[in-house]
Amino acid sequence: MPAQPGGNVSQQSALSFNNTQIAFQDKSVKELKTSYRIFKIISNPFLSRTGQKLVKWAVRVGLPVTSVIRSTVFKQFCGGEDIAGCEPAIARLANGGVGTILDYSVEGSQDEQSFSRTADEIIRIIKRAQHDERIPLAVFKISGIGRFELLKKVSAGESLTAAERAEWTKLNGRVSMICAAAEHAGVPVMIDAEESWIQPAIDKLATEMMKRFNRDKAVVYNTYQLYLRHKEESLKADIETARHSGYILGAKLVRGAYMEKERARATELGYPSPVYPDKDDTDNAYNKSLQYCIENLQQVALVAGTHNEENCMLLTRLMDLQRINKQHPHVYFAQLLGMADHISFNLAHAGYRVAKYMPYGPVKAVLPYLFRRAEENTSVTGHAKRELSLLSAELKRRKH
Numbered sequence: 001m002p003a004q005p006g007g008n009v010s011q012q013s014a015l016s017f018n019n020t021q022i023a024f025q026d027k028s029v030k031e032l033k034t035s036y037r038i039f040k041i042i043s044n045p046f047l048s049r050t051g052q053k054l055v056k057w058a059v060r061v062g063l064p065v066t067s068v069i070r071s072t073v074f075k076q077f078c079g080g081e082d083i084a085g086c087e088p089a090i091a092r093l094a095n096g097g098v099g100t101i102l103d104y105s106v107e108g109s110q111d112e113q114s115f116s117r118t119a120d121e122i123i124r125i126i127k128r129a130q131h132d133e134r135i136p137l138a139v140f141k142i143s144g145i146g147r148f149e150l151l152k153k154v155s156a157g158e159s160l161t162a163a164e165r166a167e168w169t170k171l172n173g174r175v176s177m178i179c180a181a182a183e184h185a186g187v188p189v190m191i192d193a194e195e196s197w198i199q200p201a202i203d204k205l206a207t208e209m210m211k212r213f214n215r216d217k218a219v220v221y222n223t224y225q226l227y228l229r230h231k232e233e234s235l236k237a238d239i240e241t242a243r244h245s246g247y248i249l250g251a252k253l254v255r256g257a258y259m260e261k262e263r264a265r266a267t268e269l270g271y272p273s274p275v276y277p278d279k280d281d282t283d284n285a286y287n288k289s290l291q292y293c294i295e296n297l298q299q300v301a302l303v304a305g306t307h308n309e310e311n312c313m314l315l316t317r318l319m320d321l322q323r324i325n326k327q328h329p330h331v332y333f334a335q336l337l338g339m340a341d342h343i344s345f346n347l348a349h350a351g352y353r354v355a356k357y358m359p360y361g362p363v364k365a366v367l368p369y370l371f372r373r374a375e376e377n378t379s380v381t382g383h384a385k386r387e388l389s390l391l392s393a394e395l396k397r398r399k400h
């Protein structure tokens with residue numbers, strides 16, 4: 001029988017994601033109640049969608065809603081409005097042995113000036129992380145520093161105009177600069193995966209960077225979305241390429257965040273969806289990929305980006321079986337701030353290396369990110385129900 005939520009620390013020496021005392025160690029009763037209310041609202045499709053519409057409308061007509069958002073959903077899912085503002089949140093995670101991955105979540109306009117500014121901000125993150133063990137990794141999105149349509153054209157193998165070739169060269173320069181800064185600071189940097197129609201360009205850039213910077217250790221990580229039918233095979237092929245070419249493959253494994261968009265585009269343009277038809281297929285691909293990485297840990301540095309309890313448990317078992325040290329530099333567990341604390345803090349407490357994405361940016365600028373978190377938790381596979389049961393177990397435990 002699985003242990004019940006709310007178990008006592010001293011009673012549970014083995015790893016359990018039900019230990020709410022460890023999971024919510026950094027939260028006051030007031031904060032637990034706020035989190036409970038937030039998950040209650042976003043788990044209800046009607047309230048969640050109405051709330052999103054209301055916020056969008058209020059922002060459009062200029063109503064002063066930022067302070068309400070700042071003290072509720074923003075506080076739940078974001079670290080602060082700028083790097084310095086994230087300090088308290090970084091310290092709180094660090095108290096529980098969990099690292100921070102600062103994630104500049106502002107979706108800027110599609111012009112060169114804004115791409116340059118974003119690249120500068122990512123370099124500031126890397127410099128901030130240097131010499132601070134609490135910030136072990138950095139992350140960025142290629143679409144934040146390069147034009148989406150350009151990435152699409154490169155991905156489709158279309159020929160570029162002279163102006164586009166110059167743009168592509170500039171983008172390569174920005175990516176190089178970020179990865180060189182990561183190498184210099186000793187802070188590995190992950191490149192997020194995005195829509196499948198721009199991913200080949202992202203993979204191309206990430207592979208070039210890994211060849212350059214990952215000779216001795218993993219400085220650059222690419223991301224594998226295991227909901228894509230071909231990804232398990234490309235992960236295997238990339239590990240072999242890395243072996244033959246003499247570099248370490250950095251691989252963040254995720255399921256994938258663009259399922260509906262992928263399916264809608266495939267239907268609209270009349271091609272087979274690249275996403276598996278069933279969740280089970282995605283789960284299988286994820287499990288097998290974890291196993292493959294663990295069996296090839298000399299060649300691959302792994303970040304398991306997931307809120308799936310079975311996956312995290314499986315990864316600990318695989319490490320156990322292969323007698324891999326919990327602090328092995330090639331294994332990280334990663335979750336998002338404000339979600340799955342029961343996984344992050346319990347793993348860290350058990351001695352594993354864990355870090356959380358900490359999105360930040362001005363409140364209004366991170367609204368699209370917050371809406372996506374709300375959508376994700378509202379969906380059928382959403383984890384809001386689990387969050388609610390853990391939060392209420394901890395509230396009950398504290399009453400006694």
Ligand SMILES: Cc1cc2nc3c(=O)[nH]c(=O)nc-3n(C[C@H](O)[C@H](O)[C@H](O)COP(=O)(O)OP(=O)(O)OC[C@H]3O[C@@H](n4cnc5c(N)ncnc54)[C@H](O)[C@@H]3O)c2cc1C
Pocket residue numbers: 191192193194223225227254255256257258259275276277278279280282304305306307308334335336357381382
């Ligand atoms: C640290 C971290 C980094 C991340 N980075 C990225 C990134 O770079 N790019 C990116 O795209 N996403 C990224 N994500 C999001 C991730 O892809 C998932 O959307 C999210 O984590 C939910 O999946 P899960 O593994 O946590 O758990 P689960 O709840 O077990 O899985 C939900 C996921 O399963 C898949 N799924 C659901 N239903 C079906 C179905 N019917 N058929 C096939 N597949 C299905 C979908 O991918 C869905 O998101 C990241 C997540 C984390 C925690």
